[in-house]
Amino acid sequence: MKNIEAIDPLLPLINDEEITEILINSETDIFYEKNGKFKKHDLCFTNLQNYRLFLQKFCQKAQIQYDLNQPCVDGYLNPFRIHLIAPPLSKNVQLTLRRHKDVPWTLNLLKQRHWASEEQLIEIRKIIATKQNCLIIGSTGTGKTSCLNALINEIPEFERVIIIEDTHELKVPNQISTRLLTRFDLHGHLKSFNQEELIRQALRMRPNRLVIGEIRGREAKDLMLALSTGHAGSFGSLHAEDAKQALIRLEMLIKMGAPEWETLTIRKLIFLTLNYIICLGVDDEGNKKLKHLFKVAGLETHGVTLSKIF
Numbered sequence: 146m147k148n149i150e151a152i153d154p155l156l157p158l159i160n161d162e163e164i165t166e167i168l169i170n171s172e173t174d175i176f177y178e179k180n181g182k183f184k185k186h187d188l189c190f191t192n193l194q195n196y197r198l199f200l201q202k203f204c205q206k207a208q209i210q211y212d213l214n215q216p217c218v219d220g221y222l223n224p225f226r227i228h229l230i231a232p233p234l235s236k237n238v239q240l241t242l243r244r245h246k247d248v249p250w251t252l253n254l255l256k257q258r259h260w261a262s263e264e265q266l267i268e269i270r271k272i273i274a275t276k277q278n279c280l281i282i283g284s285t286g287t288g289k290t291s292c293l294n295a296l297i298n299e300i301p302e303f304e305r306v307i308i309i310e311d312t313h314e315l316k317v318p319n320q321i322s323t324r325l326l327t328r329f330d331l332h333g334h335l336k337s338f339n340q341e342e343l344i345r346q347a348l349r350m351r352p353n354r355l356v357i358g359e360i361r362g363r364e365a366k367d368l369m370l371a372l373s374t375g376h377a378g379s380f381g382s383l384h385a386e387d388a389k390q391a392l393i394r395l396e397m398l399i400k401m402g403a404p405e406w407e408t409l410t411i412r413k414l415i416f417l418t419l420n421y422i423i424c425l426g427v428d429d430e431g432n433k434k435l436k437h438l439f440k441v442a443g444l445e446t447h448g449v450t451l452s453k454i455f
Contacts, residue, residue: 181431310358366402
């Protein structure tokens with residue numbers, strides 16, 4: 146166990162490094178994900194009072210707090226990313242803990258887990274080495290963060306990478322690189338900084354590459370504009386089931402940041418800045434896999450076209 150204080154029902158789950166996610170829906174309902182499948186935990190808290198005591202100690206240790214004004218909160222407590230949601234948004238106080246490996250993911254480590262073939266990894270390494278801009282896509286639980294970390298590990302030692310994310314999930318690859326984290330104060334005491342603002346700040350920090358943990362809003366426009374003026378070899382992740390859906394979502398997100406732009410203008414920007422789309426998935430046994438690699442091939446009247454590499 147790392148920095149999380151020993152709590153009897155959770156201790157076996159925390160100590161088992163093969164468990165990737167812990168879901169606590171109530172004092173009696175605890176679930177965990179192992180090998181891509183969810184199971185109910187045999188143990189639970191003895192009563193509601195003990196569960197509340199656990200939550201109090203846990204939040205103190207993670208330096209997070211929640212109340213009626215702020216009933217949902219994100220945080221990080223090594224080795225877990227934390228999401229907490231409480232009434233009135235949910236029936237009970239519920240926790241989601243996602244484990245992040247102490248040892249950074251690499252393409253070689255992913256290969257050992259049969260994530261991809263040697264030929265596929267050669268293509269992925271070429272993308273990084275030749276500084277191609279790429280988008281990593283997949284649905285929930287397909288390993289987008291693991292893939293991002295593995296790609297970051299391939300970046301040469303003296304290239305400055307600026308990572309932008311909401312919570313601390315990605316590993317900074319070298320000493321010249323750095324990380325920027327968003328800040329949201331729902332109480333209104335402090336100024337909030339979203340990914341859109343952090344991209345603007347990053348561009349003043351002499352980055353060779355930009356890495357966005359997850360593209361989910363107006364920052365898509367600023368990212369695409371940044372890539373169109375340089376910063377080759379940048380990448381980020383996007384929640385989408387397939388490559389075509391990813392392009393549609395990317396169009397929509399750019400439109401959020403630039404509602405006055407015409408659709409053709411947005412598609413031209415995507416075509417000029419995005420080079421590859423890496424598609425992730427899960428097989429029937431729950432194993433995370435590299436499914437497809439697409440190259441952005443052209444721009445037609447109906448939209449951006451793709452060429453399937455594998």
